[in-house]
Amino acid sequence: MDERSLIFPAHEYRARIERLQAGMAAQGLSALLLTSPADIFYATGFLTRFWESPARPWFVVVPSEGEPVAVIPSIGADLMGRTWLCDIRTWNSPDPRDDGVGLLVETLAEIVAPQGRIGLPMGPETHLRMPLQDFEAVRARLAPRRFFDATACVQRVREVKSEAEIGKIRSACTVAARAFARVPEFAPEGRPLEDVFRDFQIALLAEGADWVSYVAGGAGPEGYGDVISPAGPWPLQRGDILMLDTGAVKDGYFCDFDRNFAIGLASDTARRAHAALWHATEDTLTALLPGMLARDAHRLLSEGLQLRNVTPVGGRLGHGLGVTLTEWPSFTPLDDTPLREGMVLTLEPGCVTTEGRIMVHEENIVLRADGPELLSSRALEDLPMIRP
């Protein structure tokens, strides 16, 4: 067996499956069906960028006892064979007559008694990564077995990270921190934003990212219009605030944080906004504790911003992080997910600077018994300036 394909030793995955099975038992589930890249990677260590091809569905079935079963296209047999899984069933996909439906039905029928319950993530932040028509065929053919929502079952397990996982996220953060430190080298006044984005991705790879799944950002006077846009050919202007945000990946784990830079000069408004974002984060780093709810994190960050006389943005002010760029919970006034020791989270306060412009600031933490431990290297208190 090739240890590299495992990412972690087999006992890490066994512990995950045992925790999933405990949750399944509480819900009376005889099996759990996983279809998403993140859930399948989490359960097996099967890591591939081949998910980028939407052509084929992939399935992992977790029984109530024992080891998971992979039901996958034969093109993945070699790689799945290098994970800890022993029971790997394949079909030659894509097959327009039956693209895995029969094999999945057979596998679930073997594991789940006719009156049994099958768990499937169907709730917030989940997608069923298989054709809907095929799922409806699977559901019909497995009756009287029924499907039940298993979103909470999966989320309560995945959201608490092991030390091994925290180490991977810390590594991704370290890569990003080194790349952010190099931004002044390639983001002078006059440089087109698309070239800055390109060089930032190159810096992330050169500093050790396996790949760069996410880069976004913006640039403008007093801030930017949004935080999800790709870059255009517009040159950086003196007085712009440049923000770069990245989800770089190490061994399948993401970082997700950003940094702001003033190009040549920074207005009082921009400096004040940056200081407010930094201090609101500082307050939260001091106050956040396990046992609080996601909405308490939103409250701490909002209050920290209001205390510094800036207006928080309307969206969420942070979220979970791990095997995807963002995970639940969401730091909004409406999310009452309990914060638990071992959760990896982003603190992401944003504020309005002027009409139609915002600034955001983000750090990554792991929540310990006594509060947050930073995984990202802390941003500078003063808005850094890139001088000509």
Added chain:
Amino acid sequence: MDERSLIFPAHEYRARIERLQAGMAAQGLSALLLTSPADIFYATGFLTRFWESPARPWFVVVPSEGEPVAVIPSIGADLMGRTWLCDIRTWNSPDPRDDGVGLLVETLAEIVAPQGRIGLPMGPETHLRMPLQDFEAVRARLAPRRFFDATACVQRVREVKSEAEIGKIRSACTVAARAFARVPEFAPEGRPLEDVFRDFQIALLAEGADWVSYVAGGAGPEGYGDVISPAGPWPLQRGDILMLDTGAVKDGYFCDFDRNFAIGLASDTARRAHAALWHATEDTLTALLPGMLARDAHRLLSEGLQLRNVTPVGGRLGHGLGVTLTEWPSFTPLDDTPLREGMVLTLEPGCVTTEGRIMVHEENIVLRADGPELLSSRALEDLPMIRP
């Protein structure tokens, strides 16, 4: 309006919507619901890497007449506002009480009469990118309106590329060709494969990729075990065949082709396999015509391999390409999708070299009235060697 955010002029999108609406009319659909990154980008020009976050669903509704309506999280309002769409409806997402369900139901109810039909891609190569529970709520609340599969409606439109789209794919191919030309600089004997992958991604960016959504490959004597694995720390050995495969992105459009290199020396088996792959491709470049079926492309490639006394791999030998790394059809013996002028396709023959090892070879083409036009720069006939 910022033209860059449009990628193409508005008339390109209007023409797409008119073609979709013609397909919808043939099926009696009053609206088409799109949820996937590719379909939404195709209809609107909304391009963002933010899809990497699974937190929020996004919707575009195409009515039977007139312009599409975006029903999206407010975090995307700024960027969607820079596309050609005028009717943009937003909610503050994520919202655990109602994450867009109410707004989507309201929008569809306004467009579709109670006895009307709503199209949704539910078939092969599609996924519903929203929580299944939310979709079931939408479906129930919209009754007696019903949902029908619109996979073919979308696929028949998307699969025929405009000259503007072909230009984007050609640009992505040109970037990859320049990066492949640099592989000998960073893939000497002794170099760990993970470093080669990293440098290849850097080369793709340096040569002009906006981002690199896909890199895979392998290395070993006489070929590799699979073609979807990430790289490990194993050093390249003299006699290895190194294969790199990439989906680099320009303006939202992918290339998807690979190249093989012999490290220091090449066995007769490897040379013979490479020549067989190259000549089977050459045969197909000569013979493929619109009006043939996807399975004819499989037959041409298979026969070309068998003629050179190598055994084709069991999987598909090519596929569509465009706004995702892979699109339908699949070159298998079972796919009877008609090949049409303007389709962008990959020819991807693979053969077994020795027990458990394969070699693959890939080119990108656009199918013209008189046959394939290459978009990738043609591989060398002789397996190239990287000398110490």
